[in-house]
Amino acid sequence: MSSVLLLDLKIVLHSLVSEPVFIIPLISFLFHIEITNEILIIIIIYQILSAVSLQMGKYVPPEFSTGAVVSFILFVFNSTCLSSSILMGLFASLLMIPVFEVKIRLNKILGKRFRYSLAVLISIFISIAIYIFVFLVFILLSNVLWGGLTQNNNLVIFSLLTLPFFYAVRLKSGNEPLYFILGVTFGGMLTWINLFYF
């Protein structure tokens, strides 16, 4: 089901349903999973990354929505610890860059060889298969990689591997600090009201 929802990201519709803030609560609702603080952290991290990574023209960004789903699946269904789940999700997001590059090369061949409607159908099925394959690979990898490690080792590896990743992500500089400060003030007020009055 996640792989079908993820089609919204780059293949059809573009309605934002595939974004972490919508897809994870939706899956949680369907599988009766309670949204804990850990799941919230997964949602927030991937959502911020996904919101700032833009597919413009020929540039293919990492698929952070796929990463969020991988992290969520690993954390909830595979009982992987939070840090390892997030790390695997980040790798999944990066893996989707070359995978999508291959897919769009394949699209060109499909467009030339088949009728339009048939080519679209094949393209959709291939995309679903790719997502399912990625999920399965990461579930298997997670068991192999993290199985023998202690919690501390997991976190050390996590810290070493994620920091360069975040430096490499191209994030635009905020050129409106005043509005950011206003937002921080307003958020602080909301938190304060929420804490002391409810």
Added chain:
Amino acid sequence: MDKFVLLLKSVLLQALFAKDDMQRSGFRSMTKGAFDEYINTNPFFITVLAGIIKSNPRFIQKVRFIGPISAMLGDDLFWNLLKPVTLYSSLILFLLFRNWILIIPLIMYNIVTFLLRYKGYDYGISKAGQIKNLYNEWYFKKVQKSLHKAKVFLFGILSVFLAFLLIHYLQKHILYAIIISLILTLTLILKSRAIFIIGIILTLISLAKL
């Protein structure tokens, strides 16, 4: 009926996206073969371009000209501004209420994009002659500036919620509060969100101590 079929085809436009030809296959199908060459545009503007071709099949040069402009306009308006604003609003609503109220921004976003896809065809037909003025339409100009401010403002709110959530998750340890405050200060001084996101990861790493 034609418009509805075009709307459906516009939804599937990116299914055969290719690096060399971009949206060529999808647009060829929308124009029934009238336009069969490289085209780069934003998926939400594709019906406008289909309308131009429909109004006069000889307007191919106009489509070649307006394609990249609509791509730039649409990418900035939808991907760079409207998408983050929708996502940040939904995330803030979700963190505040933890219920399905988060879909309100999503519904509004989809109303805007589907209306543009649906009405774009008529716009393309009626304004094919003056299509070079697309970028100067008042709603694009006015909306862009306010959306940019809203995006930064919402990101500010989100940062506080995230900082609070992390401190709460990390058992209200004062050390984490100091780390997060430092990160927020650096974010403001360096005007970079990268520092902030790195901070989130650093804070998560410190979970090892708990």
